[in-house]
Each structure stands twice: as structure tokens, then as C-alpha cells.
Amino acid sequence: MIGVMKNRYYDLILSTKLAGLGHASFMFMSSARDKVSYIYPNVNAAGAGLLLTETFTPDSTNLSEGGYHMYHQMLDWLGRPIYNVARQPVPPLRVSISRKLKEYVQAKYRAAGAEKGKYIVIHGIESDSKASMQSRGDTDSLLPLEVWDQIADVISGFKPVFVIPHAKERENVEEIIYNEDIGIVLITTPGQLAALINDSAGVIATNTAAIQLANAREKPSIALFGSEEKGKVFVPNAEEKKCIIVSSKTGKLKDIDVGAVKQAMQIFDMSLALV
Known part of the structure; x- marks a missing residue:
């Protein structure tokens, strides 16, 4: 897995898993320009933030308790204005079926x-x-x-x-x-x-x-x-x-x-x- 991530170029890698030092190290070893993840809201996050480009700290260790807006911090960051591009609203969930x-x-x-x-x-x-x-x-x-x-x-x-x-x-x-x-x-x-x-x-x-x-x-x-x-x-x-x-x-x-x-x-x- 690490070999695949290092041999290809990615602009961005996102992780919705709460990252500790181990998970952050795994993301750090990729060749992605930006490495973004949620981190633990406690001592388990020690050192993880140093290896990531952007981090988000949830209110609890169970992101799912946030319900429909459980990823609101990450979505707000993804839609932010950048490079003279205005803020982009995140579209509602849609599912394709083969x-x-x-x-x-x-x-x-x-x-x-x-x-x-x-x-x-x-x-x-x-x-x-x-x-x-x-x-x-x-x-x-x-x-x-x-x-x-x-x-x-x-x-x-x-x-x-x-x-x-x-x-x-x-x-x-x-x-x-x-x-x-x-x-x-x-x-x-x-x-x-x-x-x-x-x-x-x-x-x-x-x-x-x-x-x-x-x-x-x-x-x-x-x-x-x-x-x-x-x-x-x-x-x-x-x-x-x-x-x-x-x-x-x-x-x-x-x-x-x-x-x-x-x-x-x-x-x-x-x-x-x-x-």
C-alpha cells in the first residue's frame, strides 16, 4: 500500500479515521502534497499533527455522534476559497448504481x-x-x-x-x-x-x-x-x-x-x- 502511495502523485489525501502517530506516519510517507485527517481529541494524538498538513479535532472519539454533519470541519476546509476561486458549496449526497x-x-x-x-x-x-x-x-x-x-x-x-x-x-x-x-x-x-x-x-x-x-x-x-x-x-x-x-x-x-x-x-x- 505504501509503495502505491509513494509511486503516484496525489494533490491531496484525506482520512476520516482518527489519526494517532502511527496513522499520521503512514500518511506522511505518501507523496501527496496535502495530507489531511481528523486526529484524536486526547493524548493519543500526540505527534500526529506534526506529520500532517491540516488536522481537525472532533468533540469526541466517536465521529458518528455528530450525525449528518459529522465531517463539517473537513467539508468546510475543502470548500474554502483558494487560488482566487470562491468558496464552493458541498453538494448533497448522491449515489450511482450500476x-x-x-x-x-x-x-x-x-x-x-x-x-x-x-x-x-x-x-x-x-x-x-x-x-x-x-x-x-x-x-x-x-x-x-x-x-x-x-x-x-x-x-x-x-x-x-x-x-x-x-x-x-x-x-x-x-x-x-x-x-x-x-x-x-x-x-x-x-x-x-x-x-x-x-x-x-x-x-x-x-x-x-x-x-x-x-x-x-x-x-x-x-x-x-x-x-x-x-x-x-x-x-x-x-x-x-x-x-x-x-x-x-x-x-x-x-x-x-x-x-x-x-x-x-x-x-x-x-x-x-x-x-
């Missing part, structure tokens, strides 16, 4: 009995699998299947398609979700998830990657959060993104109001009316 990936995922959801534009992606089931959907910045971001069962029951006009992180979860979903008109799809990469969302009518998810990917593909979504504050941190300007935030009144995600989720589902009907 034809091959679309076809692969299409085969998956069709095998689950779903049709393009006629299913809702369900994402954020509680799991003990290492492939958990758990958000790094929100420890309370997954719902038990018993709650998802209640939500699936109030979905009408669309087929609920449950995303599972591991094949062993299929049996749990089939056992607990009583609604027989559901689909179950094993998704293993963010690209597959983006393709599944792209062909859907929308998304109902907890604080997981599915919400951000729905925003990137401009799909309507319902985001479930443990508190209103978390919703504002992870999905700012939700209305502009065709996203409705439903937050728990107790501060615990498992106590989410299913009635409020049902009421929010009108966003999917509105989306169909605009097509």
Missing part, C-alpha cells in the same frame, strides 16, 4: 415476491449478528421484530420487504412477523441496499444507512428515532428530503408510536400521486 447491480438486486426482490415500485423497504431489525445494522453514532437504533410486526400490519397498498443482515435472521422474521404478505431479502453491501431502495416506493427505517440512501436516491422515507433531538442531528431539513421523522416520546426507540407511523405513511401515497 446496471449489473440493479439486475442482481432486482432478481433478489422478485424472488421475494415484490414488484418494482410496489414495495416498502423495512430496515433496522434488532439482531445479534456481527452484520448488525447498528448505527455507530446511535446505540438505540434497532427495533425488535415484535414492533416491526405491528408496523407491517398497518402498511396497506404496498408489500413490506424486510432487509436481513444475515441468512440466519430469515427464520426469526418468518416466525415473528405474522403478516404473510411480506418479502425477505438478504442484503450484504451498501450498494445492494441502495439498489433495493431505488426500485421501491419508499423506506421505513430506524437510524440506519437506509435513511441516508433513501435521501440520496430522493425516495420518500419514514425515519424512526428514539428522540426528536436525534432526528434533527441525523436528518436535518427532513421535509426537503421527503422524509417524515417519527420519534419516541419516552426516549426509547422500542416505545415508538405505531399509530404515528401509520399516519406518516401518507407520504408514500403522495409520492405515487406525483408520478
